[in-house]
Amino acid sequence: MSIEVRGVGKRYGDFVALDDINVSLPTGQLTALLGPSGGGKSTLLRIIAGLETADSGSVEIEGVDATKLPPQKRNVGFVFQHYAVFKHMTVAKNVAFGLEIRKRPKAEVKAKVAELLELVHLSQFAHRLPSQLSGGQRQRLALARALAVEPSVLLLDEPFGALDAKVRKELRDWLRRLHDDVHVTTVFVTHDQEEALEVADEIVVINEGRIEQIGSPDQLYDEPANDFVMGFLGAVTQLGPVRLRPHDIEVAVQPGVPGAAAGVVQRALRVGFEVRLTVDVEGQAEPALVVLSRAHARALDLELGSRVWLSPTTGATSVPLLGEVSA
Amino acid sequence: MTDTLVAPTGPARPTRRSSGLFRLTPTSGIGLGVALVWFSVLVLLPLAAVVGAAAAGGWGAFWNTLTDAQTFAALRLTVVEAALVTVVNAVIGTVVAWVLVRDKFFGKRILDVVIDIPFALPTIVAGLVLLTLYGPESPVGINIVNTREGIFLALLFVTLPFVVRTVQPVLIELDADVEEAAASLGASRFTTFRRIILPSLVPAITAGSSLGFARAISEFGSLVLISGNTPYQTEVASLKILKFIEGDNQAGAAAVAVLLLLVAIVTIVVLDLVARRVARRG
Amino acid sequence: MADTRQIRARKGPVTYALRFFVIAYLAVLVVWPLWEVTSRTFAPVERGAEGGFSAFLERLQDPTVTYAFSLTATCAFWAVLINTVFGVGISLLITRYNFPGRRILSVLIDLPMSVSPVVVGLALVLAYSSGQGWFGGALESAGIFIIGSTPGMIMATAFVSLPLVIREVVPVLEEIGIDSELAASSLGANGWQIFRRITLPSIKWAVVYGVVLSLARSLGEFGAVKIVSPGAALRGETATILIQNRYTNFEEPTAYAAAFVLVLASVLALVVVSLIRKEDHS
Numbered sequence: 047m048s049i050e051v052r053g054v055g056k057r058y059g060d061f062v063a064l065d066d067i068n069v070s071l072p073t074g075q076l077t078a079l080l081g082p083s084g085g086g087k088s089t090l091l092r093i094i095a096g097l098e099t100a101d102s103g104s105v106e107i108e109g110v111d112a113t114k115l116p117p118q119k120r121n122v123g124f125v126f127q128h129y130a131v132f133k134h135m136t137v138a139k140n141v142a143f144g145l146e147i148r149k150r151p152k153a154e155v156k157a158k159v160a161e162l163l164e165l166v167h168l169s170q171f172a173h174r175l176p177s178q179l180s181g182g183q184r185q186r187l188a189l190a191r192a193l194a195v196e197p198s199v200l201l202l203d204e205p206f207g208a209l210d211a212k213v214r215k216e217l218r219d220w221l222r223r224l225h226d227d228v229h230v231t232t233v234f235v236t237h238d239q240e241e242a243l244e245v246a247d248e249i250v251v252i253n254e255g256r257i258e259q260i261g262s263p264d265q266l267y268d269e270p271a272n273d274f275v276m277g278f279l280g281a282v283t284q285l286g287p288v289r290l291r292p293h294d295i296e297v298a299v300q301p302g303v304p305g306a307a308a309g310v311v312q313r314a315l316r317v318g319f320e321v322r323l324t325v326d327v328e329g330q331a332e333p334a335l336v337v338l339s340r341a342h343a344r345a346l347d348l349e350l351g352s353r354v355w356l357s358p359t360t361g362a363t364s365v366p367l368l369g370e371v372s373a
Numbered sequence: 374m375t376d377t378l379v380a381p382t383g384p385a386r387p388t389r390r391s392s393g394l395f396r397l398t399p400t401s402g403i404g405l406g407v408a409l410v411w412f413s414v415l416v417l418l419p420l421a422a423v424v425g426a427a428a429a430g431g432w433g434a435f436w437n438t439l440t441d442a443q444t445f446a447a448l449r450l451t452v453v454e455a456a457l458v459t460v461v462n463a464v465i466g467t468v469v470a471w472v473l474v475r476d477k478f479f480g481k482r483i484l485d486v487v488i489d490i491p492f493a494l495p496t497i498v499a500g501l502v503l504l505t506l507y508g509p510e511s512p513v514g515i516n517i518v519n520t521r522e523g524i525f526l527a528l529l530f531v532t533l534p535f536v537v538r539t540v541q542p543v544l545i546e547l548d549a550d551v552e553e554a555a556a557s558l559g560a561s562r563f564t565t566f567r568r569i570i571l572p573s574l575v576p577a578i579t580a581g582s583s584l585g586f587a588r589a590i591s592e593f594g595s596l597v598l599i600s601g602n603t604p605y606q607t608e609v610a611s612l613k614i615l616k617f618i619e620g621d622n623q624a625g626a627a628a629v630a631v632l633l634l635l636v637a638i639v640t641i642v643v644l645d646l647v648a649r650r651v652a653r654r655g
Numbered sequence: 656m657a658d659t660r661q662i663r664a665r666k667g668p669v670t671y672a673l674r675f676f677v678i679a680y681l682a683v684l685v686v687w688p689l690w691e692v693t694s695r696t697f698a699p700v701e702r703g704a705e706g707g708f709s710a711f712l713e714r715l716q717d718p719t720v721t722y723a724f725s726l727t728a729t730c731a732f733w734a735v736l737i738n739t740v741f742g743v744g745i746s747l748l749i750t751r752y753n754f755p756g757r758r759i760l761s762v763l764i765d766l767p768m769s770v771s772p773v774v775v776g777l778a779l780v781l782a783y784s785s786g787q788g789w790f791g792g793a794l795e796s797a798g799i800f801i802i803g804s805t806p807g808m809i810m811a812t813a814f815v816s817l818p819l820v821i822r823e824v825v826p827v828l829e830e831i832g833i834d835s836e837l838a839a840s841s842l843g844a845n846g847w848q849i850f851r852r853i854t855l856p857s858i859k860w861a862v863v864y865g866v867v868l869s870l871a872r873s874l875g876e877f878g879a880v881k882i883v884s885p886g887a888a889l890r891g892e893t894a895t896i897l898i899q900n901r902y903t904n905f906e907e908p909t910a911y912a913a914a915f916v917l918v919l920a921s922v923l924a925l926v927v928v929s930l931i932r933k934e935d936h937s
Contacts, residue, residue, distance in 0.1 A: 095553075095557055096556075096557070097553050097556070097557070097660075097661060097662065098661055099661065116556070117553070117556040117557045117662075118556055118557070118559050118560065118561060119559075120557070121559075122557055123557065123558075124553065124554060124557040126550045126553070126554060128548070128550060130548060130550035130551045130553070130554040131551075132551065132554075132555075132569055133573070134572040134573060135572075143555070143558055143560070143568075144558035144559055147558060147559040147560050147564060148559060177653070188554075191554075191558070192557075192558075195558060195559065394751060394752055394753040394833075395751055395752050395753070395833075396752070396753060397752050397753075397754050398846070400846060401747075401748065401751075401752055401846075404744055404747075404748060405748050405752070405754060407744075408741060408744055408745050408748060409760075411737075411741060412741075412745075412760075412763075412764075415810060415813060415814055415817070416763075416766065416767055416814060416817065417763075418782050418789070418790075419775075419778030419779050419781065419782040419783070419814075420766075420770070420778050421782075422778060422781035422782040422788070422789050423774065423777060423778045423781055425781075425789070426781050465680060468673055468676065468677060469677050469680070469681070471673065472673050472674055472677040473677075475663060476666075476670060476673070476674050478674060480678075484677070484678065484681055486925060486929075487681050487685050487686060488681070489925055490685055490689065490921070490922075490925070491685065493871060493921035493922070493924055493925050494875065494917070494918065494921050495874070495875025495876070495877060495895050495917050495921070496772075496875070496877050496878070496895075497875075497877045497895045497898050497899055497914075498875065498895070498898065498914045498917050498918060498921075501692065501898060501902060501910060501911070501914050502688045502689055502691075502692045502914070502918075503688050504902075505688055505691040505692045505695055505911075506687055506688040506691045507688070512691070526684075529684065530684055530685070533684065533685070549660040549662065549663060552660075552662050552663070553660070553662050556662055562665075562667075587769050588769075590771070591769070591770065591771030591772070591773075591774070592771075593771060593772050593773045593877070593878035594772065594877040594878050594895070597877075597899060598899065598902055598903070610771075611771050611772075611773040611774075611878070612773075614771075614773045614774065614777060615773055615882070618776075618777060618780070618882060623777075623780075623781060623787055626777050627777065627781065630771070630773070630774040630777050630778070633770070633771045633774050634770060634774060637766065637769035637770050637771075638766070638769075640769055641762065641765060641766065641769060645762065
């Protein structure tokens with residue numbers, strides 16, 4: 047295990063930021079800490095980096111107890127949401143900083159900097175100041191700077207949060223590929239479930255200072271431990287006694303399926319290739335949301351006021367209403 | 374935090390943007406004319422008169438005045454004292470700003486007000502205030518009257534706020550992330566200060582120091598009571614000008630004055646350059 | 656907020672050493688001398704003589720002292736009035752109108768802050784004194800005497816405090832932009848209406864702030880006024896000149912009393928300034 051977090055707690059006054067967190071992250075894995083803002087995920091990352099001290103519990107990095115170590119001694123690379131580049135240094139100097147602190151020979155520093163700038167595609171900007179770079183370029187610079195010291199773990203705090211949507215998507219793909227090349231144990235914090243599902247090997251869902259679930263993207267999506275995880279990872283609707291995803295509902299225009307709930311189509315909204323239905327289900331306060339393909343909707347000949355019968359598709363992911371954990 | 378009485382944050386220049394500005398109307402044109410006439414009458418013409426008086430006797434006379442042994446000694450003393458004070462202020466001013474921004478202790482707000490007092494006090498009062506503690510009737514037995522140390526102390530007093538007040542806002546705005554980044558890259562607190570924080574403060578320290586230097590070169594009021602005006606010993610440039618005026622040597626006074634004017638203009642130019650460099654770095 | 660970061664909150668021996676140093680430095684340089692001047696103001700002149708507040712008041716009621724303060728007040732009043740009108744006008748012109756030389760003017764406006772007060776005095780003498788001034792002869796034949804009389808002292812005071820209002824108003828005018836003025840203009844408001852109803856309310860506090868700064872600076876001006884004034888008791892002796900004259904004539908109690916009044920005025924200005932800052936930010 048590269049990172050072992052045991053029983054970590056942290057409070058700010060009355061506010062409980064983290065409550066008895068236990069998690070172990072294997073070497074070489076790309077892990078996402080996913081959760082809503084203020085849920086404690088950034089605090090956990092900063093405790094691992096030594097930028098905050100936990101009130102209780104311990105942090106072990108590469109088998110060494112790091113609980114009491116200052117950030118300087120942990121050999122972690124940290125990447126900030128707002129880049130935190132050294133504005134008065136050139137791009138190359140930024141990357142060289144950690145190596146110079148470690149008093150590496152000049153030739154070695156030079157070679158390493160050149161290698162890293164190549165890796166993050168910034169070689170031609172080596173002698174520019176950070177102010178001459180775009181946001182995406184600055185974040186790649188910050189990443190190169192963190193990787194230069196060959197950290198045992200790489201920690202990224204909302205690394206793409208300050209970038210616009212298009213650049214964010216590019217950098218996300220690029221981070222995945224980079225990780226496949228470099229294989230450094232990586233933890234990144236995000237509140238964007240799509241980002242986590244797309245990039246991470248494993249996702250730790252954190253909410254209100256507690257871990258809700260740990261698992262692979264597929265596990266989380268298919269077998270959410272509870273209502274919160276299910277809701278956080280995608281759209282959720284209610285059908286009878288369970289909550290499930292709107293595309294996991296089968297629509298029939300005639301009764302027949304055992305246990306199907308009858309209802310009336312209240313609204314139909316076409317968005318691109320899909321159709322979103324709002325169905326008033328008998329005996330249910332909340333209307334159910336259903337998503338189906340446009341072709342399917344046309345085949346069923348649905349319109350406002352149509353009577354429909356809804357049932358979960360076979361193998362649908364669902365959690366019981368109000369229930370914490372499905373049996 | 375930054376209630377400065379005379380904010381030394383450098384001149385308030387309008388931006389270069391000229392689009393979106395109105396064109397002069399007849400009314401505003403007259404306003405501009407009146408303003409320019411008044412500005413000329415009050416500032417430009419008198420300053421031109423100084424330059425004219427200095428140039429009246431030709432380059433030779435100008436040069437002779439400045440290289441006269443007694444005048445030269447006064448100029449040298451002024452520059453040396455001002456330079457010393459500037460160096461001390463660059464260091465101590467930065468330390469004071471650091472403590473006021475980063476440390477937290479009871480009474481810090483009072484210290485913050487104390488910084489402004491040397492600016493707020495009339496200069497002659499500043500001299501008098503220093504003399505009560507360090508003058509002939511000093512309760513601590515130190516008498517600085519008519520000594521170079523006295524001039525140094527007076528200049529230190531009147532220039533105290535410059536570096537502090539220019540560095541303080543920059544220090545407040547510094548990004549904590551950057552210091553955390555340096556720490557996680559292995560930099561000690563001292564290294565972080567030397568290689569990350571200090572370089573960010575250099576433009577502000579330069580700006581504050583040049584303001585302080587210009588002030589020290591031209592200081593008059595606080596030195597009147599302290600400096601004994603002994604030629605070759607404790608006579609500074611501004612007091613030398615006064616002596617020239619009182620001796621009805623207007624050309625001599627103007628020659629020294631032109632030199633002081635030059636320092637003032639160079640300071641303004643330096644500040645403008647620093648401001649632009651900072652703006653470019655973003 | 657930033658200072659809650661652990662990396663900045665950590666305190667070590669260096670923290671306490673710096674804190675101690677800064678407190679000691681400011682105490683020795685500013686606080687202790689100020690305390691000393693206060694205690695001397697209210698101290699008995701000699702053993703057994705009456706000290707305290709009544710003696711202080713008595714010294715201030717001397718006719719030469721009341722004359723000096725009323726002259727200082729007159730100079731300050733006119734200088735501040737002129738600077739306010741001129742300052743607001745010039746600020747509007749350089750932020751709202753496009754004309755050749757706009758940028759040079761905005762740089763030149765700052766010059767008076769950096770010019771030595773002695774040079775200011777000299778410049779006015781060289782331009783307007785009836786004996787040697789460029790325009791002295793012409794003014795004399797018109798029966799106008801500037802140097803050695805109150806108008807000259809007002810000009811000297813106005814010169815040194817000229818940029819203070821502009822420095823406060825220009826940044827505010829730049830920040831608010833011209834959008835609402837353009838909107839008012841499109842709704843049919845004329846220039847004066849726009850100024851009265853749109854521009855003035857938003858620069859109100861900046862103007863007040865500039866006025867307080869100018870007033871503080873004007874009350875305390877010494878060097879420039881000293882050179883253009885005859886400087887004798889009841890004849891051109893302002894409060895600051897009075898302090899010098901009395902101190903050098905060994906009438907220290909009166910010098911301390913007058914100085915204390917000016918110290919109070921400066922502290923009051925500091926307080927007002929910080930109150931305005933708060934008002935402006937809320």
